[in-house]
Amino acid sequence: xxxxxxLLNDGEDVVLDLRPHWSFFALPALVLAGALSLLVTLASIxxxxxxxxxxxxxxxxxxxxFVLRYARWATTNFVVTTDRLIHxxxxxxxxxxxxxxxxxxxxxxxxxxxxxxxxxxxxxxxSGGEQGRQSFTDIPHPSGVQNEIHRQIEDNQNxxxxxxxxxxxxxxxxxxxxxxERLDLLCRRGVLTRAEFEAEKAQLLDRM
Numbered sequence: 188x189x190x191x192x193x194l195l196n197d198g199e200d201v202v203l204d205l206r207p208h209w210s211f212f213a214l215p216a217l218v219l220a221g222a223l224s225l226l227v228t229l230a231s232i233x234x235x236x237x238x239x240x241x242x243x244x245x246x247x248x249x250x251x252x253f254v255l256r257y258a259r260w261a262t263t264n265f266v267v268t269t270d271r272l273i274h275x276x277x278x279x280x281x282x283x284x285x286x287x288x289x290x291x292x293x294x295x296x297x298x299x300x301x302x303x304x305x306x307x308x309x310x311x312x313x314s315g316g317e318q319g320r321q322s323f324t325d326i327p328h329p330s331g332v333q334n335e336i337h338r339q340i341e342d343n344q345n346x347x348x349x350x351x352x353x354x355x356x357x358x359x360x361x362x363x364x365x366x367x368e369r370l371d372l373l374c375r376r377g378v379l380t381r382a383e384f385e386a387e388k389a390q391l392l393d394r395m
Contacts, residue, residue: 190266190273202339203267203332207325208307211260215253222246265310265323267336269343272312274323284321288343290314294336296329312336 190204226242255278263276272291275283291314298308308329313320326332367388374384 190264190275195268196270199268199270201266201268203265203335205265205327205332207260207263207265208305208327210305210307211325212253212256215249215256219246219249219253222249265326265332267332267339269339272336274321286312286314286321288336288340291336291340294333296326296333298329 190201192201195201222242222245226239226246229239229242258278259276262278262281264273266273266275269288271288272286273283275281291312293313294310296308296310302308307325307327310323310326310329310332311320312323370384370387374381
């Protein structure tokens with residue numbers, strides 16, 4: 188199930204909607220396949236009934252473990268939008284992290300040798316605010332995701348003028364009212380402090 192579009196802000200678009208790499212549930216799948224193969228083999232050679240029952244129980248446990256792992260995979264999303272990064276997971280109880288693009292300072296990835304072969308790895312994001320440093324595991328093609336995040340950060344800064352000085356907004360050709368609306372949006376998103384908002388607002392009003 189993809190990221191619910193009803194949770195997006197006005198004018199916000201989803202750029203990437205990722206689930207963990209398939210290796211996330213590879214081990215439970217292998218265990219289940221092995222248990223099923225063993226069960227079929229024992230049945231074909233008419234092994235002792237108690238042994239077949241024991242292996243059947245093992246197969247059932249492996250199946251339950253695989254189903255639970257798959258459910259976690261299906262309910263985990265790493266989402267890149269035009270405004271923020273979102274990570275949500277949880278089968279019954281949900282938890283999530285949201286990082287505005289304006290707050291992202293550094294994005295880098297880590298891959299072990301096996302992960303490089305499988306084209307997956309960890310993504311580490313350092314940001315301002317309460318989140319600090321967050322690590323996200325089992326990300327498919329982490330270098331490509333890193334590049335896309337950087338691209339969206341740049342595009343977002345171009346759209347929102349990055350909270351820069353008032354003269355940068357003057358060159359954008361926006362009216363004073365439109366500039367005030369953008370300032371208010373930046374303030375509500377935490378890009379500008381209340382003091383910065385009031386200072387820039389006063390500069391705009393002085394020119395009216």
